Amino acid sequence: MSDETSDSGTADTYALKAGDLPKIAAPALPYRPPMPKSDGFRIGVIGTGGISGSHLDAYRAAGWQVAALWNRTRAKAEAKAAEYCPEARIEDDWHDMLADSTIDVIDVTLHPDHRAPIIEAALRAGKHVLSQKPFVTDLDTGEDLVKLAEDSGVTLAVNQNARWAPHMAWMREAVRAGLIGDLVSAHVAIHWTHGWTAGTPFDEIEDLILYDFGVHWFDFIASLAPGRARSVFATSAHAKGQANKVPLLAQALVRLDGGQASLIFDGSVPHGPRDTSFVGGTIGSLVADGRDLSSQSVTLTTETGIARPVLAGQWFNDGFRGTMGELLSAIEDGRDPSNNARDNLDSLALAFAAVRSRITGQEVEVGAARRLES
Numbered sequence: 001m002s003d004e005t006s007d008s009g010t011a012d013t014y015a016l017k018a019g020d021l022p023k024i025a026a027p028a029l030p031y032r033p034p035m036p037k038s039d040g041f042r043i044g045v046i047g048t049g050g051i052s053g054s055h056l057d058a059y060r061a062a063g064w065q066v067a068a069l070w071n072r073t074r075a076k077a078e079a080k081a082a083e084y085c086p087e088a089r090i091e092d093d094w095h096d097m098l099a100d101s102t103i104d105v106i107d108v109t110l111h112p113d114h115r116a117p118i119i120e121a122a123l124r125a126g127k128h129v130l131s132q133k134p135f136v137t138d139l140d141t142g143e144d145l146v147k148l149a150e151d152s153g154v155t156l157a158v159n160q161n162a163r164w165a166p167h168m169a170w171m172r173e174a175v176r177a178g179l180i181g182d183l184v185s186a187h188v189a190i191h192w193t194h195g196w197t198a199g200t201p202f203d204e205i206e207d208l209i210l211y212d213f214g215v216h217w218f219d220f221i222a223s224l225a226p227g228r229a230r231s232v233f234a235t236s237a238h239a240k241g242q243a244n245k246v247p248l249l250a251q252a253l254v255r256l257d258g259g260q261a262s263l264i265f266d267g268s269v270p271h272g273p274r275d276t277s278f279v280g281g282t283i284g285s286l287v288a289d290g291r292d293l294s295s296q297s298v299t300l301t302t303e304t305g306i307a308r309p310v311l312a313g314q315w316f317n318d319g320f321r322g323t324m325g326e327l328l329s330a331i332e333d334g335r336d337p338s339n340n341a342r343d344n345l346d347s348l349a350l351a352f353a354a355v356r357s358r359i360t361g362q363e364v365e366v367g368a369a370r371r372l373e374s
Contacts, residue, residue, distance in 0.1 A: 024305035029177060031169035032313065033322035034329045035062065041328050042067040044097040044127075045088075046118055047109035048080040051132065055107060055159075056084035058320035064328075067103050070094040094118065098125035105130060105327065107159075112137050116145065119156070123148045128155045130327050134215050135344050138371040139352070146342045156341040157327040162216035163223060163339060164322025165315035167288040167296035171279055174300060175224050180281030183225050186261040188217050191274045192292065194267035198243040206374045207355050209265045210236055210250040218354070219347035221254060221261045223338075224279065226346070228257040233363040234354035239268035252354045255363075 043064060045052060048071040059066055066085040071077035074090060081088045091097050097106065098121060106122040108115050109132045116136060122129050123145065135158045136142040149156035162168055175183055194213065197203050205212050222229065234252035242248050248267035254260065275293055279286040284302035294314040300307040323339055330337035352369035359373055 021301065021303075022305040024307050026300065026307035026309035027174075027177070027179065029170055029173040029309075031164075031166060031173050031311075033062075033164045033318050034325040036325065036328035036332050038328075038332060039063050039065075041065070041104045041331075042102055043105050043107055043324075044068045044070075044100070044103045045107045045109065046070050046094045046097065046122075047132075048077045049109060052080060052109045053084070054161075054317045054320045055109060055324070056080060058317040059324065060084050061317065062321050062325065064324070068097050068100065070097060095121070098122055098127060104128060104331075105324075107324070108132060109159075116141055119145055120148060123152050123154055123156065126152060126154060128157075128327065128331055130157050130159055130324055131341065132159045133161075133219075133344075134212065134351070134372075135341060135348060139345055139349060139367075140370060142341065142345050142348065146345070149341065155327060155331055155337065157323065157330070157337045157339045158341050158344040159320070159323045160216065160219045160339050160344060160347070161319030161323050162220065162315060164319045164326075165293065165296075166311040166313045166318065167277070167290070167298050168220055169322070170298050170309055170311060171277065171286045171288060172220070172223050174286055175279065175281070179300060179302065180279065180285055181283035182258070183228075183256075183279065183281050184259045185280040186221055186224055186259075186278070188220070188262070188277045189264040189266075189274075190217075190276075190293075191266040191269045191272070193270045193273070194248050195243055195270070198245075203245050206246050207236065207250075207358065207372075208244075208246045209248055209267050210234060210252065210354055210358060211351050211372065213267070214250065214252070214263060214265060214354070215347060215351045217263050218252075218350040219344070221263075222343070222347040222350060225256050225259065225261070226343070228259065229254055229261075229346070229350055229366045230257055231255045231363050231365050232350060232353040232357050234357040235361075236358050239266075242268045244268075250358070252357075254350065 069077040070091040105128045107130045236247035236250040250265045252263045277288040290296035326337045353364040356369040357364040
């Protein structure tokens with residue numbers, strides 16, 4: 001292309017200059033955590049490790065009744081009950097929770113290796129189940145559990161709590177409402193420090209960033225462009241000076257049918273954290289930006305103008321209220337929750353493909369990697 005042009009308009013376009021657009025009112029979208037009409041549901045929680053505090057705090061804020069808790073170490077369950085749900089009883093055997101006909105939903109917060117047989121037992125006992133993420137480490141196991149839930153007439157959902165982080169939820173609902181037309185691209189770049197995991201059990205997960213952390217954003221991509229992901233190319237690396245044994249840097253390119261997506265995870269940046277997301281469509285775009293995952297501003301741009309919604313809430317713990325609230329609402333309405341386990345298998349297929357790509361150095365078709373590899 002010539003460096004010279006006689007058409008100033010062409011020069012302005014080539015320079016990627018933005019035109020002035022008016023500010024417009026942001027459309028009202030249903031991005032807040034859903035709430036069931038009834039407050040009569042009774043919840044049993046199996047596993048009271050660190051993340052369970054976010055679950056229990058969200059349930060307390062929503063006014064939902066936690067009826068029973070179980071943990072391998074009883075004292076930990078007692079401590080969580082004292083802090084969040086003093087009326088809940090402590091079970092010595094989680095099977096007793098499944099035998100209680102008054103408990104409607106079982107929330108399983110254990111790590112994936114211990115979770116699948118408990119989910120299976122709960123489904124066979126006729127309980128609705130909310131599984132902590134990542135749902136399973138094997139797609140075939142996940143499909144078996146989904147089929148068991150369907151055959152048993154109960155609902156199986158996954159705690160992909162980032163879906164109700166305010167900025168992610170608003171952007172997703174904007175895409176679903178057609179405000180940016182057909183999605184063409186989605187790009188996320190997160191810069192923060194994940195070094196707090198050094199010396200913890202998390203430091204034993206080879207793909208801590210790409211899988212355990214990254215599954216939130218693979219799920220985000222899957223929710224924005226359902227059924228359109230075709231392949232993934234991913235890499236990971238150790239950052240200079242990091243204390244962790246496992247890589248804290250990772251990135252992934254996702255080939256979509258008629259589009260593309262990318263994820264960048266800089267997990268070893270000690271100062272100046274930043275989280276930015278861009279979603280482009282045929283008639284508009286969305287941008288979210290902030291210093292962390294809970295402090296985000298969103299901008300919607302279309303030919304009619306620029307809208308900046310004022311968002312309420314934070315990821316922690318609104319995200320956890322969203323996953324359980326959506327499950328309870330779906331049970332009331334007799335429908336599948338948006339965080340249902342069958343759809344979540346698509347998110348896991350993306351993550352598994354990314355891990356295989358990291359290992360092989362090759363682009364991997366989504367669905368080709370049936371399990372988490374190392």
